[in-house]
Every structure is written in C-alpha cells, then in structure tokens.
Amino acid sequence: MIAEKVEEYAFGGLVAAVGVFTLVDASAIAVRDDNAVGPRAFPYLVGAMLVLTGIATIVATARGKLGRAEESEDVDESVRTDWVTVGKLVAVLVAHLVLIDVAGWPVAAALLFFGAAWALGATWWRALVVAVVLALVVQVVFASGLGLSLPAGIFEGVPLLDG
Amino acid sequence: MDSITALLEGFATAAQPEYLLYALLGVTLGTAVGVLPGIGPAMTVALLLPLTYTLDPTAALIIFAGIYYGGMYGGSTTSILLNTPGESASIVTALEGNKMAKAGRGAAALATAAIGSFVAGTIATLLLTLLAPTIADVAVQLGPADYVALMVVAFTTVAALLGSSPLRGFASLGLGLFIGLVGTDTLTGQQRYTLGVPTLADGIDVVVVAVGVFAVGEALYVASRMRHGPIEVVPVGGKWMTGEFWKRSWKPWLRGTFIGFPIGTVPAGGADVSTFLSYAAEKKLSKRPEEFGKGAIEGVAGPEAANNAAAAGVLVPLLTLGLPTTATAAVIVAAFQSYGIQPGPLLFTNNSAMVWALIASLYIGNVMLLVLNLPLVKIWVKVLQIPRPYLYAGILLFAALGTYAVNFVADDLIVLLVIGVVGFFMRRHGYPVAPLVVGLILGPMAEEQLRRTLQISEGDPGALVASPFAAVTYGVLIVVTVAAVVVRVRRKKADALV
Structure with a gap:
C-alpha cells in the first residue's frame, strides 16, 4: 500500500515535471516576429495542463484517492507485483536493440522471443525452437516478399536471408 | 441520390477479387486480435502501418477498417467464453454472456452476439452512408475556430469519459499532446523539445508511440501480475438458434443499434458508454428483470449491437471531420496521413472513389465477419488458448519489428522502450492510454487550427468563440x-x- 502510494506520487510528479520542462523549454523556442501566436503558445497550454493535472494527482493521492489498476484478462490482481519478470523483459528488449546492428535482426529477434517467453514461464527448449524458426521465417518473408530488408548481420550474403 | 451511385461504384471496386482478399485479411486479423487478450485493433493497425506502405491506400484502408470491425466481433467471443473477462467495451457482454456460457447456453450467447453485431453493423453502416455526405457538405463551411471547438470537445470527452478518473484522463491527454509537440514545427520550421537529438527532429512516429503504449506497456503490465495456471475456456454448449432466441433477441439488437450509433457519432465516449446504456435499457424494459445477472440473453444482444453500432458511428466524425474519438480511430487518421490524405469534409470530393470503396468494404466485411464468427467459432477458441508466454513474447517481437520497420534505425527502439515503460506505469495507476494516443494525433491538428484562427483575427482570442x-x-x-x-x-x- 505504501509502496503503491510512493509510486503514485512519483508518477504524478513525473507528469508535473514534464509540464515544467514543457513550460521552461517553450520560452527557449525562437520566435521570428512579434506575431502573437507563434510556436510557443500551444506548448504553454500543454505545459500548464500537465503541471495542473500532475499536481492534482499528487493532491488526490495525499487524500487517499489512488488510481485503480487496469483490468485485463491475463492479469491477476490478487498477486503481488513481480518486478523481476518486468526487469527481465526490459533487459531482453535492451539486448534486442543493441544486437540488431551488431549481430543482425534474426539473432536479435530470436533472443527477444526466447528471452521473453522464457521469462514468462515457457519451457526453455520449446521457446528456443519457436524463437529461431519465427525469426528466420520473418527474415525470409521480409527479404523476399515485402521488399524491405532487415539487417542480416551474421547471415550476410546467405541466400534467402539477406535481401 | 449521388451517394447511391457513388456507393454502387464503391461496391464495384471493393468487390474486385484483390480487394475482397484484403477485406478478408483485415477481418480475419481483426477477429484474431479481438479474441486475443493483450492486443487490440489500435495496436494492430499501428503495427501494420509500416508494412502497408507498398500497398495502394484503398487496399490498406480496407484492411484497417476490417481490423477495426473485426476487433469488435472477436472481443465478444473472449468475454463470453473466457473465465476472466477484461476489456472495457465488452465487460457488459461478459456479465450476462459468461453466465450463459457457464449455464450451458454458450452457443446462444455467441450467436446473439455475432448476429447482433452483424445487424447493428449493417444498419449503422447504412446510416453512415446516408449521413456522411450530408455532414461533409455542411462541414466544408466550418472555419478554423469551429474545428478548434470540435477538437476541444473530442479532447474533453476522450479524457473525461474513458477510464475511472477524469483527472488521470487529462494527464494522459497532456502527455500525448506533449509527445505530439516534439519535432519540427510545421509552420515556422522551429525545432521543439528535440533536445538536439537528430532522431527526434522529425518528431516521434505515431507507430512507435501506439505500439509502445499498447503492446510493450501491456506486455510489461501482464508480466508484472501474470495469471498463472491453465487458460479456462467455457465449453460451448446448448442450442444455437431457437424460436425463442430470435424472439428475445431482435428487439435488443435494434434498440442497441439506435443507442450505439448516435453515441459513437457524437464524440461521447464511444463504445463503452453505449454498452452500459444499452444494458440498463434492456434491464429496465425486460419482462424478466430477475434473469439479469444470471444470464439474460437480452443483456448480450443489446450491448453487443450497441458496441458495433458505436464503432460504425465513430467513423462519421472520422471521415467527415477528420476527428478521431477513439484510439483506433486516431491510428486510422495517422494511416490516412501517411498516404498524404487528410480525412475531413474534402475527402468525399477529393478522394471520392476511395472513400466509397472503403464504405462498401464495410458492408462486405460485416458479412464475412458473420461467417467467420459463427460457423468458425471453434477456430477462435483454439486461438484463445495460445499459451500466454508465447503470446506475449510474440507481441513483443512484432512490436519491436513494427517499430524498427518505420525507419530501420535501432534508436527508435529506445523510444519504444521508454514509452512502453510509461504505458506500464499508466496501467498500474489507472491512467487510460487512449487519450494519450488521441492527443498525440489530434494535438498537432488542433495547434494548426488554433494558430490559423488567431492569425486571421490578429491575435484576438475572441475569434475562438465568434462563430x-x-x-x-x-x-x-x-x-x-x-x-x-x-x-x-x-x-x-x-x-x-x-
């Protein structure tokens, strides 16, 4: 409960902070002439809105009105937050974006699928097989069918995989 | 009568085998994503955007419209058969439909949902056909100040009516408007909020934001509190259609249609509100109110019809004014824009052939959806049972792929991840994500109209309310x-x- 409240304050604070940034940075936007409605006016409105809603959420939280977590078919509201799994997924996504340029899309994609499925509880070898097959199939479809080629990386020059 | 000739020409286009296939692809994909938890039509359209640049705009829009309609059909199957309903637009269906399924009357619940969706979808599309050209004729005369007013209405209703907390709705809208500001100002060429990063100079792509907030945000959120154990699907039982079925269903279908369509048309919260209203109406009018809450067929027939009629209604402001009032509609506006077409009053004169082919495909799509969702419902039950680790791993993979395919730079994936994390926290704390997407797409349009108004009036804000x-x-x-x-x-x- 307390942790939830801290998070709620933090998100409200973030919204307000984005608003402050919007307002401060708006004054740095160069205005060419003295026309009243340049590129600054709308950002001021948006910034004010963010600051107001951010502060209002913080006040609401202090008065005990917390946001209601969204319902979803696959979400069990009775269990505690599993931060480890969330962390694993973020890590896998980071690895994916780093690997694309280094090892190529097929490798990065297979790792993303395998890592995510495994983190979420799939049997490791089955997840690995599906990941490799899926990554290769998508690579071939892109290279041959759609005319958009994904970086082949380590498969450079391999027919079918390198578009 | 011009519009009837135009519609017939639209049918001639949409009935070409090629376009029929695109429509079939769209409605099939739409049903699949409607059935599956974790992905919705908004995200699917966003993901497909970069992949459809090679198609002609008519084909792409036919696919997107199919996904939009299909998502509505698929969602009801899930809420009737899955033990753990979610997704606001079908909550009401789950209320009665799920009870019916558990009582061994699943077949009748599925049938009334599918046929009701078809009846409502077809009548609502007919109303769209009749109304849209007239509204477009009137809308041509609207000035920039009038558009500002309409957009303020759209912003307010989307932010205040979706989700449990209007305050958080406005915060979400503000975040979307802010993301829309990032990039180069179209009128003066000034860079705003780019922090000097070249990737941000062209603005943050709609695809990246929509996919981040829907796909990555949802996947992280599910991962944080995943429901473990087997996926319990209620077996489909009972008779499909009996005399009593028709007798008890047809009135709720029609009432649902006429509740849903106006609510979708006037930007007043879209499908959710209409299903609640229809449910309340059916409960009040029923001769057997005691059955409600225990599996009353009227409680499925009415809201499902309302749901689909509202979806068609949303297309009226979308096509005639260029105003999106739901997240999916917002992404479809972005799709139009990516082809250099601005939806709005001029659409019916400038891109007449395309619009009418699109509307004709809606009629065709509805027929396809009826076939896909009634006789073939067993297939969707199988789709519903995809093990969740694979489902969410697949969602993440295609989210990353769709984002990467926009510009083929890995930097976009950093933006995707950041927005995904924001989407995750928004879900945890009851911030609706739809206002963010609507704000992102409508924001730049609103700014342009606002500045145009004030330019004409030489800075006098009174011009905003003068018309x-x-x-x-x-x-x-x-x-x-x-x-x-x-x-x-x-x-x-x-x-x-x-």
Missing part, C-alpha cells in the same frame, strides 16, 4: 460537463448515505 457554431459547441460542452459533475456528486452523496 455561432463554435459558440454553440462550447455552450453544449459546458452544459454537459456541469450535468456530468452534478450527477457524479449526487451519486457520491447517495453512496455515502447507503
């Missing part, structure tokens, strides 16, 4: 807002007394 249309619009908005606040306060007082 009668704008003045009336703001007036109605104020009255409705005050009424909503009064209702809310009264309800709170009543709750406090109990």
Whole structure:
C-alpha cells in the first residue's frame, strides 16, 4: 500500500515535471516576429495542463484517492507485483536493440522471443525452437516478399536471408 | 441520390477479387486480435502501418477498417467464453454472456452476439452512408475556430469519459499532446523539445508511440501480475438458434443499434458508454428483470449491437471531420496521413472513389465477419488458448519489428522502450492510454487550427468563440460537463448515505 502510494506520487510528479520542462523549454523556442501566436503558445497550454493535472494527482493521492489498476484478462490482481519478470523483459528488449546492428535482426529477434517467453514461464527448449524458426521465417518473408530488408548481420550474403 | 451511385461504384471496386482478399485479411486479423487478450485493433493497425506502405491506400484502408470491425466481433467471443473477462467495451457482454456460457447456453450467447453485431453493423453502416455526405457538405463551411471547438470537445470527452478518473484522463491527454509537440514545427520550421537529438527532429512516429503504449506497456503490465495456471475456456454448449432466441433477441439488437450509433457519432465516449446504456435499457424494459445477472440473453444482444453500432458511428466524425474519438480511430487518421490524405469534409470530393470503396468494404466485411464468427467459432477458441508466454513474447517481437520497420534505425527502439515503460506505469495507476494516443494525433491538428484562427483575427482570442457554431459547441460542452459533475456528486452523496 505504501509502496503503491510512493509510486503514485512519483508518477504524478513525473507528469508535473514534464509540464515544467514543457513550460521552461517553450520560452527557449525562437520566435521570428512579434506575431502573437507563434510556436510557443500551444506548448504553454500543454505545459500548464500537465503541471495542473500532475499536481492534482499528487493532491488526490495525499487524500487517499489512488488510481485503480487496469483490468485485463491475463492479469491477476490478487498477486503481488513481480518486478523481476518486468526487469527481465526490459533487459531482453535492451539486448534486442543493441544486437540488431551488431549481430543482425534474426539473432536479435530470436533472443527477444526466447528471452521473453522464457521469462514468462515457457519451457526453455520449446521457446528456443519457436524463437529461431519465427525469426528466420520473418527474415525470409521480409527479404523476399515485402521488399524491405532487415539487417542480416551474421547471415550476410546467405541466400534467402539477406535481401 | 449521388451517394447511391457513388456507393454502387464503391461496391464495384471493393468487390474486385484483390480487394475482397484484403477485406478478408483485415477481418480475419481483426477477429484474431479481438479474441486475443493483450492486443487490440489500435495496436494492430499501428503495427501494420509500416508494412502497408507498398500497398495502394484503398487496399490498406480496407484492411484497417476490417481490423477495426473485426476487433469488435472477436472481443465478444473472449468475454463470453473466457473465465476472466477484461476489456472495457465488452465487460457488459461478459456479465450476462459468461453466465450463459457457464449455464450451458454458450452457443446462444455467441450467436446473439455475432448476429447482433452483424445487424447493428449493417444498419449503422447504412446510416453512415446516408449521413456522411450530408455532414461533409455542411462541414466544408466550418472555419478554423469551429474545428478548434470540435477538437476541444473530442479532447474533453476522450479524457473525461474513458477510464475511472477524469483527472488521470487529462494527464494522459497532456502527455500525448506533449509527445505530439516534439519535432519540427510545421509552420515556422522551429525545432521543439528535440533536445538536439537528430532522431527526434522529425518528431516521434505515431507507430512507435501506439505500439509502445499498447503492446510493450501491456506486455510489461501482464508480466508484472501474470495469471498463472491453465487458460479456462467455457465449453460451448446448448442450442444455437431457437424460436425463442430470435424472439428475445431482435428487439435488443435494434434498440442497441439506435443507442450505439448516435453515441459513437457524437464524440461521447464511444463504445463503452453505449454498452452500459444499452444494458440498463434492456434491464429496465425486460419482462424478466430477475434473469439479469444470471444470464439474460437480452443483456448480450443489446450491448453487443450497441458496441458495433458505436464503432460504425465513430467513423462519421472520422471521415467527415477528420476527428478521431477513439484510439483506433486516431491510428486510422495517422494511416490516412501517411498516404498524404487528410480525412475531413474534402475527402468525399477529393478522394471520392476511395472513400466509397472503403464504405462498401464495410458492408462486405460485416458479412464475412458473420461467417467467420459463427460457423468458425471453434477456430477462435483454439486461438484463445495460445499459451500466454508465447503470446506475449510474440507481441513483443512484432512490436519491436513494427517499430524498427518505420525507419530501420535501432534508436527508435529506445523510444519504444521508454514509452512502453510509461504505458506500464499508466496501467498500474489507472491512467487510460487512449487519450494519450488521441492527443498525440489530434494535438498537432488542433495547434494548426488554433494558430490559423488567431492569425486571421490578429491575435484576438475572441475569434475562438465568434462563430455561432463554435459558440454553440462550447455552450453544449459546458452544459454537459456541469450535468456530468452534478450527477457524479449526487451519486457520491447517495453512496455515502447507503
């Protein structure tokens, strides 16, 4: 409960902070002439809105009105937050974006699928097989069918995989 | 009668085998993503955007419209058969439909949902056909100040009516408007909020934001509190269609249609609101109110029809004014824009052939959806049972792929991840994500119209309310807002007394 409240304050604070940034940075936007409605006016409105809603959420939280977590078919509201799994997924996504340029899309994609499925509880070898097959199939479809080629990386020059 | 000729020409186009295939692809994908938890039509359209650049705009829009309609059909199958309903637009269906399924009357529930969706979808598309050209004719005369007024209405209703907390809705809208500001100002060429990063100079792509907030945000959120154990699907039992089935269903279908369509047309919260209203109406009119809550077929037939009619209604402001009032509609506007087409009053004159082919494909798509969702429902039950680790791993993979395919730079994936994390926290704390997407797409359009208004008036803000249309619009908005606040306060007082 307390942790939830801290998070709620933090998100409200973030919204307000984005608003402050919007307002401060708006004054740095160069205005060419003295026309009243340049590129600054709308950002001021948006910034004010963010600051107001951010502060209002913080006040609401202090008065005990917390946001209601969204319902979803696959979400069990009775269990505690599993931060480890969330962390694993973020890590896998980071690895994916780093690997694309280094090892190529097929490798990065297979790792993303395998890592995510495994983190979420799939049997490791089955997840690995599906990941490799899926990554290769998508690579071939892109290279041959759609005319958009994904970086082949380590498969450079391999027919079918390198578009 | 011009529009009837135009519609017939539209049918001639849409009935070509190639376009029929695209429509089939769209409705099939739409049903699949509607059935599957974790992905919705908004995200699917966003993901497909970069992949459809090679298609002609008519084909792409036919696919997207199919996904939009299909998502509505698929969602009801899930809420009837899955033990753990979610997704606001089908909550009401789950209320009665799920009870029916558990009582061994799943077949009748699925049938009334699918046929009701078909009846409502077809009538609502017909109303769209009749109304849209007329509204477009009137809308041509609207000035920039009038558009500002309409957009203010759209912003307010989307932010305040979706989700449990209007305050958080506005915060979400603000975040979307802010993301829309990032990039180069179209009127002066100034860079705004780019922090000097070249990737941000062209702005943050709609695809990246929509996919981040829907796909990555949802996947992280599910991962944080995943429901473990087997996926329990209620077996489909009972008779499909009996005499009593038709007798009890047809009136709720029609009532649902005429509740849903206007609510979708006037930007007033879209499908969710209409299903609740239809449910309340059916409960009140029923001769057997005691059955409600235990599996009353009227409680499935009405809301499902309302749901689909509202979806078609949303297309009216979308096509005639260029105003999106739901997240999916917003992404479809982005799709139009990516082809250099601005939806709005001129669409019916400038891109007449395309619009009518699109509308014709809606009729065709509805027929396809009826076939896909009634006789073939067993297939969707199988789709529903995809093990969740694979489902969410697949969602993440295609999210990353769709984002990467926009510009083929890995930097976009950093933006995707950041927005995904924001989407995750928004879900945890009850911030609706739809206002963010609507704000992102409508924001730049609103700014342009606002600046144009003030340029013409030489900075006099009075110009914003000078036109009668704008003045009336703001007036109605104020009255409705005050009424909503009064209702809310009264309800709170009543709750406090109990």
